[in-house]
Amino acid sequence: MEILNEIPAKKTKRLTSVVWNHFERVRKADAQYAVCVHCKKKLSGSSNSGTTHLRNHLLRCLKRSNYDVSQILSAKRKRKETSQSPLRQSNLGLTTTYEEGKVKDEILSPIPLKFDQELKKEESNQAINLGSVKFDQERSRLDLARMIMLHGYPLAMVDHVGFKIFVKNLQPMFEVNNNGAIELDCMTIYSKEKQKVYEAIHHLHGRINLAVDMWGSPESSEYICLTANYIDEDWRLQKKMLNFISLDPSHTDDILSEVIIKSLTDWAIDRKLFSMTFDDCSAYEVMVFRIKDWLSQNRPLLKNGDLFDVRCVTHLLKSIVQEVMEACRDVTHKIRESVRHVKSSQTVLGKFNEIAQQVGINSGRRLVLDCPMQWNSTYMMLEAAIEYRGAFCLLQEHDASYSKALSEMEWEWASSVAGYIKFLLEFTNIIIGNKYPTANIFFPEICDMHIQLNEWCKSPDDFLSSVALKMKLKFDVYWSKCSMVLAIAAILDPRFKMKLVEYYFRQIYGSAAPDRIKEVSAGLRELFNEYSMGSSSPDEDSGLPGSCLPSSSNSSRDKLKGFDKFLYETSQSQNMSSDLDKYLEEPVFPRNYDFSILNWWKVHTPRYPILSMMARDVLGIPVSTLGPEVAFSNGGRVLDQYHSSLSPDTREALLCGQDWLRMEPEGTISFMFIIKKYHLSTLHIQITISCSRNHPNSEQFSLTTCGGNKLTCSMVCSISSISSRRLSSEISLILLLVIHVKFDKLSKPDRADSSSSLKSTLSFSLPV
Template sequence: MKLPLSETRRGKHGRKKSQVWDHFDEETMGEPGYVRAICKTCKRSFAYMKDYRQSGTSHLRRHLLLGTCQRNLQANHHSNTGANLHLHQKQARAKPYSNSISFDQVHCNDKIAKMIILHDYPLHIVEHKGFIDFARALQPRFNPLSLNTVQGDCVAIYFREKQNLLNLIDGIPGRINLTLDLWTSNQTLGYVFLRGHFIDGDWNLHHPILNVFAVPFPDLDGSFNQTIVTCLSGWNLKGRLFSVLFDKLFSNETLMGSMRGLLSLKNPVILNGQLLRQSCYARVLSCLALDSLWAMQETISKVQKKVQYVKSSKSLEERFWKLKQQLQVPCKMNLLVDDKNKWDTVYHMLVAACGLKEVFSCFDVYDHPGDTMLLTMEDWKQVENLCACLKLLYDAAKTLTIQSFSTANLFFPEVSKLKVQLTEASQDPHCCCLIMSLQEKFDVYWRESCFILAIAAAMDPRYKMKLVESTFAKIFGENAEPWIRTVEDNLRELFLEYSIIQVLPFTETNFDIGNKNMMKTDAYQEVSLDGFQGVSIDDASIFPVEVGLVEDELSDIEFYISDFTTNQEFKSELTKYLEEPLEPNVQEFNVLSWWSINEFKYPTLSRMASDILSMPVSTLSADSIFDTEIRKMDSYRSSLDSLTLEALICTKDWFHCESKPFDVSHTLVKMKY
């Protein structure tokens, strides 16, 4: 029974006080004074009156506005007129986020610029009719932007963020590591990506792109050096470089020689220049993988064609899997079509094909009885041997994809593990021919990098020199002692240099004097081990000394060095660290957190550790580790002016670094291999 409206809710002029009653009926429930509201559309019942006391209509309005009623959903979809529109307008006025808030065009422009930077949209998207219509549908007062306006906004954001990064770099206690990566283009220009790697005062690892600049390519000229110097000056990095890692693309000897001399003049020479490297670990692995694939190109091409044929139609693929079930082949992998630009996809394709070789053999007989491109059992055996070789390289490269740039202590065991695996695989008569050529090329990288990586491993308190000792013993057997001693000498030499820097005021002159006098110690010896020829010291060519040095200053430094090398108090910090018990090797161990906690216990050594641990082994980011070709700048970006290009690329990288802080926890180094 319906309650007469006149008895309940009519105003002074005979109207209902709320328009929700256009969508609800009232119904008494059993006894007078107990009334419920029934939705006319969905028939849902709501409390309204009990003992003649009303509950109000807010909950009825929410039923309409929140879309739980189908009638209201349809009404919102097709029209915003009548009572529904009136309800929406009242609700909007009641909420804090409403049309009553003034529209800020400047704020909107800033958000559009950030959107373009973050998602690589072209600048002229703001002039597209579709974008303008969309923006005005959201906000009718939106004023369309010109290309020049949004370009200026992007550059302004770049300068703002650059200043923030510059402030961060100026405040770090340690030094900077650099990597240089090269992209090509359709023009006679290459693009150099200069990236910095450092640890801040709170022991957080950073790896921002500092600069992007164009250079003549493939013929790099002398202007390259000057551009590098300009970039370093712009970031106040003079005298603050710890290491520089180049790509093999910068293999011009004249260029590298002048670059080495340039850095030696303006930065402290540490470890006799060993920290100016030309070997990117990711590139080395990719080159080895491509060499392996090239050696079996004909057989791989057969497999590719077979896979492509099966994947060319749904009916063929269904027939292939039906045959697999009939043959009861246990392989659970799916067929994959490879991407020629990623060598890991070729590896995965070959592994899956090997697991399904029986199916392919029967499928060929059934589908292509006269095919001259059939894969023989010998072909499949070659593919299996190739997969075993590629697996070693794939597993090694996979460690670089966990994090774009990890702390350097993790890589000595990984690189050493691969060396041992290649050595053992070279003894296998089935794949020794393929492996031996790879082993020879990898040994070049090993000899260039093993000492630097060993020093980084020694900065991990879980292993210190124990990991280095066991690894060299595994590789060199009875001849391991000279290699171990060289790492120890390098550690003490480096610690000595940091100790001098801690005591003396920072000046470029003091760095030069300190480096000059470092040669008077016996920390470096010429090393010849297993074909490795160490670098001997040449006073005149490597350590330039400015004319007119004050004799007293030189004498003071000589006195300090003499005192340092004879006083146990100065040597105790490094010695104490190496002699103390190892930390437990647990999965949750965070090497940066450990040094942060022990920073005051080891003030000099912790400064040295921060520079070493931030040292990169690859110039490539995680998404480029398996690339088979040099990255190429697209035509649109190549058409931009140098400032805009740098602004878009660098700022995007900085935004992503802010949103994805580096995490070094859950990293467990395995000593067994």
């Protein structure tokens, strides 16, 4: 026993100094050297020499990256001391003092990245002096969590070996936390950002329009996403995801209504709600009734709730397209198999091209196979095949293996159906072509569709008329629910006012048009009167502007305080009664492509104080809730495998946090345009580029185009000199091109006015 007590304790292995991150061990003969990775100088590297001389060398080395070695060593000691304190982790997220709260707020706030315009290229290549930069472990840790949320990276990336090596070489002082710790950081950021969104909504003077979207997943799970849409005090359209909630597979409309009501209560927006937009035109009737009934108990809905229930127009278009596809399924299948047969071998394709030349078909189009789950690709297949109709008709005579030939009647049906789909495709492109669409842009498009459906129903062909009738039945359901709110939104467009309603209703209703126009006019005035009464009756919870009386300088002793209230109420009611009439009586605003309805109302708010409040709420209605990624899909929104595997709270935090953190890169303009007419092998496109705040240095910019579903081409050109260019790259164009214009170099405006703008027209040709 005594012998055992004399055995010394096993000595723990000494930790390697961080100084060795800047030296390489080299053995030559019997000697060991430490070679500086920055200046390649050889120093003694034996274990007996220690590391003091290496540290002194680093302090003098002029070619290294100027890390403060003393700071590195000091930080390492602090981490060791901190790791031994049990209060370190327990204090995180608990109650803090005011000063600690301020520091934490600063850490949670991202540092904006700015590009120094005066920095020369040669200076950017020099070593950056980091000696005066203080490393902040907590800020860097939260920056990492924010990056993961913003870009949708998996939480497990912090456990990847390659990521750890990259971070350690980039900043040796930074310690990457594990998966669980990063998840907690994400939850911290989520809570902070949620409070910001809550306060923004709470202080909003206008009302909120709620979008309700249903999501699926590969595991057949279902989710409901609630998004607040509103126009802020600067007259900018805002969209904020409020909740992303997991649903029980056996959920009912009653359960859905309870989920939505709870969200409205949690966010305290039940008294601010103007409308709700659902992604299905014929479902959720019970749910809508329950929500309206619950809201009416606390506060009557505007216009008795007639404008409350809105349906997604993009979902309407998708359901109509599916009706068309189902009706002509056999014809589409024959065309698909015909195209597949022609493209099955070079021999068949060569023979087909010879036949096409013989019958005089010189189309530059190529036959394409569709993706059955993308209805726009089916349209492309039909359109290309119809151009080669004559060649397909003769192919059966020259190719005995071709067995899917169409009859003349089937070709006529295919041609008509392609026309139907083309109309719906152009409508869809207009919707998704506006990143932040206001409600006023939809009425003319919906009316055009109404007129077109009426014409298609008159077709003498029984098959085509039956297809058109099925389409119109779906459309009528939508029209009955949304025509009033769409018409009011169009009237609030100063370019149209009542004239657009009169123009379209005469085409749609004929002799019954005057009665329909009166219904819209009465609905408009009824809504306006409710805003007028709400403004003249101050209410702290109304959420509407003008809810506070003008204050008096000596309110406590002012004997005429009652007169101030009387004067305010009577003068306001007089102004309100003429506000709408004054707007409708004035001439319409000239139509032009640069018109911004939100800017117009922002400028004219003093002239129409009550009507502008109504316009703010109506124009913010999300008439379409589906994005470009699902607009052409035959399915709905599907959550990816990674997010589906997370816990409900983490999933909601990451998805909502991503939406709140998302920002537009400075110096980038994104816009879309629709191409309706094109020539044989070349598309002639004219783009108007308008840039506010910044303009490109030396008039140089980088242009990148995306056609359909593939990144296609890019080029650099000069605005002042370009007239026509041909982009030599093969692309797959689906009538819609997304253009991203990113300026390579941003320079300050010549004048002090930050709103200076540059506008130019760019024309070029694009090969199809």
